[in-house]
Amino acid sequence: MESQETDKIIFKDRIDKAKTISYGIMKAGFSDDEQFTLDDVFIVWFCKTLQNWKALVSASYPGAPFIEVTYNGDKKETYFDVYKKAENIKVPD
Secondary structure (H helix, E strand, C coil): CHHHHHHHHHHHHHHHHHHHHHHHHHHHHCCCCCCCCHHHEEEEEEEEECCEEEEEEEECCCCCCEEEEEEECCCCEEEEEEECCCCCCCCCC
8 A cells, every 4th residue: 555655646746847847848938928827737648657757738828838748767867849739720521
């Protein structure tokens, strides 16, 4: 049971890291909204495999970027890829 509690704490720590750094990236260059806070940032998807993990992060303001956060456990490095919607194309059935 203790191992499960430890895993939950580690999982929460990784999610918090992904959200916090993504918030900083969005605040620095992608949001003009002064009301935008860390509470507006959310995890779309998260996966951990061995010592590596990946999170897809976005925010609830219009035009928010989509940030892919990748942690390389071998090198102890975190990478961020920022995607901004360029176009929305409708394709009829």
